[in-house]
Amino acid sequence: MTPELSIVIPCYNEQENVRAICAAVTAEAARHAASHEILLIDNDSTDATRDLMRALCAEDPRIRAIFNNRNYGQMRSPTYGIYQAEGAAVIGMCADFQDPPAMIGALVAQWRAGAQIVLGQRRSERASPLLRVARGLGYAFLRRYGDYPVIPGATGFGLFDREVVDTLAAWNEPEPFFRGMLVESGFRLAIVPFDRPERAAGTSKNDFGALASFALSGLAGSAKxxxxxxxxxxxxxxxxxxxxxxxxxxxxxxxxxxxxxxxxxxxxxxxxxxxxxxxxxxxxxxxxxxxxRNLPLVIEAERVNFPPERARPAARTLIRRP
The missing domain is CATH 1.10.287 (Helix Hairpins)
Known part of the structure; x- marks a missing residue:
């Protein structure tokens, strides 16, 4: 049966957080959705994350897992996970609790009120003065030269209607700047502000090189x-x-x-x-x-706990949902 809500959680070396985030998300989804699934997509973790994901799948049939055959970066893997979800609405969120599970109810409420895209927007975030200045300059630059409006503080955490997900999947973007694609699509959009908490455990994977690569790809894709x-x-x-x-x-x-x-x-x-x-x-x-070249966003090594009708797709169809 198609779930009402899918929650997609990308992971990379999240052994400290993956079990806790699944428990928190399960509790919130049970309160606010008629049915749900949790889709974990692992970007070739080198710690115990994959073993924990297998155990979670064995404990709860609503938890599913996709294991990438290598690390495909922070744009391709999370977006691919969203495209593989089946829910009438899809929530994308981080595994480290910086996207609060407690907001699931607010996101679902806005969706039921008619919004097709509901984005969480950070009101504040602890960052160095240099990073705040760089982020402010980046937003100002995109507002001036971007092809569509930029929403400061929106990281991509939010809820997306089934029609939105299917539409964006059909765009076949090789380096999907998903938060920009959402705004570019023109679907009805609502904003839910929140105060972003600190990372629960572990260390952030967003070093300077990763952030710079992400920024350049987003800039090239959203400011033609x-x-x-x-x-x-x-x-x-x-x-x-x-x-x-x-x-x-x-x-x-x-x-x-x-x-x-x-x-x-x-x-x-x-x-x-x-x-x-x-x-x-x-x-x-x-x-x-x-x-x-029509490359897929990722190539799967394995998927766990999916029903037969959602078996692993052929390599040439991995960009879109099976």
Whole structure:
């Protein structure tokens, strides 16, 4: 029987949290949904997470597991898990309790009131001043140049109607920036603010490299108008270069110093700008190349506790739900 609610929980080295998160989610889902399933998707953990997932599946037939054959990153694996869920509504949340299970009732209530997408929005989060500044600048940049509105504090934690999930799965995005795709889709959207708690146990997998990779993929996938920005910047740079050239000619004629240093500074600034936009263009070209290859989001090594009609799909169909 198709469950009313599916809760998808991506995992990577979450042996301290996986059992506790399943217990908390089960309690909340039992209160707010007629029926539910929990879908754990493991991104090739190296600790005891997979053994614990197998035990949970053996204890509760409503808990299912997908084991990836390698680590596919923080964009592809969680999104694939959402596409494999069967519920009339699907909730995506982290395993470390930073997305509070206690919010499940509020998400379901908004969905039943007519919202097709319900996003949790952080009101506050403990972070270093540098990270807060970088995050603020990133949001401002996307608001100015993104292809659709950006919701600050929305990390992708939320509830998605069956129609939304099926629509986004059909887009066949090779590097799905899911939180951006949700807004881009235009379905009815509601926001539920919350105060994000600290991680329950273990350590965060979001080091600087992972966050930078995630940000670049999201930027390339959600701000295609950036391809036109270098043209505007060329006009601006030209408008600056012309008076500088005039000033340089006058300074040389009058025997003034410092022109060589000024020239080097301007040259390096322009070179950095060119490299930045070439990098963004290269990222988008890479995504086009991936799309043309029709690669799956992940390749499964195994799935556990699924009914026969939801058996592991063939490799070429792994992007979409079976």
């Amino acid at each position: 108008s950036l391809l036109r920005l270098p043209i505007a910047l060329a006009f601006v740079a030209g408008g600056i270069a012309l008076p500088l050239l005039v000033a340089a000619i006058l300074a040389v004629s009058l025997g003034g110093p410092g022109l060589a240093l000024l020239g080097f500074a301007v040259g390096f600034a322009m070179f950095a700008m060119i490299l930045l936009f070439l990098g963004l263009i290269g990222e988008q070209v890479r995504m086009l190349a991936e799309r043309s």
